[in-house]
Amino acid sequence: MAILSQRFAPEQCQAVAREVLAARRGQPGALLPILHDIQDRLGAVPPDLLPMIAEELCLSRAEVHGVVSFYHDFRASPPGRHVLKLCQAEACQSMGVKALTAEMEQKLGLPLGETLEDGSLSFEAVYCLGNCACAPNAMLNGELHGRVDAQELLALLAEQESRA
Numbered sequence: 001m002a003i004l005s006q007r008f009a010p011e012q013c014q015a016v017a018r019e020v021l022a023a024r025r026g027q028p029g030a031l032l033p034i035l036h037d038i039q040d041r042l043g044a045v046p047p048d049l050l051p052m053i054a055e056e057l058c059l060s061r062a063e064v065h066g067v068v069s070f071y072h073d074f075r076a077s078p079p080g081r082h083v084l085k086l087c088q089a090e091a092c093q094s095m096g097v098k099a100l101t102a103e104m105e106q107k108l109g110l111p112l113g114e115t116l117e118d119g120s121l122s123f124e125a126v127y128c129l130g131n132c133a134c135a136p137n138a139m140l141n142g143e144l145h146g147r148v149d150a151q152e153l154l155a156l157l158a159e160q161e162s163r164a
């Protein structure tokens with residue numbers, strides 16, 4: 001499903017949330033499916049929607065916020081056109097991902113966890129990509145890359161940008 005852009009207006013976000021909530025009404029354990037549906041359609045779970053979700057599910061706002069913040073995959077704003085994730089878990093740490101992260105932050109001019117202002121790239125942490133034997137690991141636009149270094153990551157990004 002297409003990711004909607006940051007231009008998506010708050011009223012439109014609420015309209016999407018109302019549709020999702022109506023479609024899941026009465027379903028047991030609906031919170032996570034609702035959050036995933038909203039993120040699939042909006043590219044994020046905007047914090048403004050949490051009170052509406054809490055009210056529909058008879059939960060407190062703190063409970064909904066707790067679930068959203070517990071799962072790293074939920075985001076408060078839509079991702080950039082390209083998403084580069086660097087694994088920060090133990091095996092990748094032991095193979096130097098902290099230094100690689102710092103090098104990439106410097107080369108991209110972008111701190112981990114942020115998106116470039118022009119919306120071209122999000123740089124994110126991820127915690128184990130299931131490919132520990134080939135650490136350090138990265139995922140670019142959903143594609144896994146093992147034993148990466150900064151030079152390779154920059155080349156992969158340039159290749160993706162040339163395809164865009």
Ligand code: FES
Binds near residue numbers: 089093
């Ligand atoms: S720790 Fe990085 S892929 Fe498992």
